[in-house]
Amino acid sequence: MTLEDIKSPFDGAVIGQVPVASLKDVDGYLSRAEVGAKLWRNTPAHVRSAIILKAATIAEENIEELAQIISGETGKSIVEARAEASRCGEIFRLSSFEGSQLYGSTLPLDANKGTGLDKLGFTLRQPVGIVVAISPFNYPGLLVLHKIGPALAVGNAVVLKPARTTPLTAFAIAKYLKEAGLPDGVLQVITGSGSVLGDALVSDPRVRKVSFTGSTVTGTHIASIAGAKKLSLELGSSCPVIVMDDADIEYAADAVALGGYINAGQVCISVQRVIVHEKVMANFLDALKPRVEAIKVGDPKSADTKVGTLISEAEAIRVEKSIATAVSEGATLLTGGARTGAIVMPAIVCGVNPKSAFAQDELFGPAIAVSSTTGITDAISIANDSPYGLGAGVFTKNMDNSIQAARELDAGSIHINWTPLWRADLMPYGGLKSSGIGKEGVRSTVNEMTEEKTIILHGRSW
Structure with missing residues (x-):
């Protein structure tokens, strides 16, 4: 892949480089995500939780590094960037907890007319599989973590497409997760043209969930091409x-x-x-x-x-x-x-x-x-x-x-x-009307990133 310069919007200085993926690269990312999703789904929740908690510690040890990256690529003040960086560890921690608490519920099947006590019913939540997360430029740390934190905590693989102008923060967060022990293929960061890569990613049938934050125009386009999959769209406002x-x-x-x-x-x-x-x-x-x-x-x-x-x-x-x-x-x-x-x-x-x-x-x-x-x-x-x-x-x-x-x-x-x-970060967050579909906020996102199954055990009358 070729490399692309990331420049400061304040003075135009080059602050980093990232690889630029093309359409032909998308299949490889999704193929690796399929392997990662299978591995991560079969990893016990306490193991996933421990890795994410370790990533939280690493993020908190590197608040200043992360803040400098955020300020450099967004142009926001270093004061604001430090505030954003300091919340990243907490989102990891919230995700670790909420992702390990996938409770179901029992079903009172005998309340159904004609059903006896020989049946038991309950619900079971499981990860959706592969999540495509598309994040905006304005909060390249927080809005990335509000997507990938809960998605990873519940056992999904994630292909993360950060804003083209602010990918360095996403790569730093991915580095912290890798250092914490996240297996290969479970989180991948892809950079390049949003229209080219985004369309290919969200429309691929291997992807079971798309989480997008951006304009209402783009969100509406995603909804039109995504097909039968779960969508969370955090869109425009006034x-x-x-x-x-x-x-x-x-x-x-x-x-x-x-x-x-x-x-x-x-x-x-x-x-x-x-x-x-x-x-x-x-x-x-x-x-x-x-x-x-x-x-x-x-x-x-x-x-x-x-x-x-x-x-x-x-x-x-x-x-x-x-x-x-x-x-x-x-x-x-x-x-x-x-x-x-x-x-x-x-x-x-x-x-x-x-x-x-x-x-x-x-x-x-x-x-x-x-x-x-x-x-x-x-x-x-x-x-x-x-x-x-x-x-x-x-x-x-x-x-x-x-x-x-x-x-x-x-x-x-x-x-x-x-x-x-x-x-x-713990509260439900999302809009009405053209401001979007679905909710973020760690607990809400855990529900968005999982699917519910109903299980019925059929016994014999005694």
Whole structure:
């Protein structure tokens, strides 16, 4: 295979090389995965668990190495990269535990009319076999581990296709697993063209499960060609946050200044739409603007940088143009929006039409769209007027508002008095509508990565 340079989006420096696979290589990866799947399925759960726990220890011993790799290939700040690297060991540990706890249930067959006590029924879970995991660029450690950790823990073989721009983190994680004793063929990392390799991998009948995180367009394409297999699709979003007139404005401004700009807004659960009650709009913007302007942007390796680059200059140009288009359509740029290379200054865009592309389309950049509302029912209607439904947040001191929002907002995760940019690795995570199919979160992923069989033992009456 030929080698491809991986470059820093901040300064273009080459930080590593990876082999580039072609279509003809796919069969070899899947053939090795077939062998690995058979071996790993027949490995006792306590042995699998011990290997994954050892990988957790190795990852925790190499947090700084992993953080430098993450920051280098994504352009995110080293502070954020260290936070991501420090969670990797914990996901290994959660996976090790949950993957060893594949409980079934007994079936009360004698409750079936005409059935006596001569039959016993129960359910049994087993690994699906071969899993294809396709991960995005924005969290190359965490979002890889949320797929491969549970998949490996329950006994599957995995072919991992990381984002082409950020494969080095995936190779580092695979190295830790290899050092921990993971057998050959159980985890393979394949790099190269997503459209070429991805189509071949997800459509192959030997693959029993596809786990994909990325755009709704690509996820829909995968669903159309995958065939009869299990799918988990974590797709696009345009997450809303509602700020009611009884909210703690300073607290809400603090939260939005974090939730809209971490990782340069390149997070599926970033705050994109802020729907503010008209009575407190001026106070909210007065509180938010200085907080956003105080965000230190620049060299990702600098200890005081809070927000680094977008993944590429092309993406930064796209975000810059989206902001300019919103302004040309009547919105107001309150602050930010200037671009230098792959860096876009954190932006607040006010007076945004909730039906405009700037509010409706996933931005994936460091800018928020602020619109006004007259009350909780109107705010929920605006929030739900989106093809997406991944996460939402509501700031209010009113219990009635909180319960109405919990009942009526169409989102996979709803945060009362915080933004959607909060996630515990153990909780279910996934969206409604065009935001995807299935759930991640380690325990949920264990279920997604296994299949359930019903067993009936037929005895003779005595």
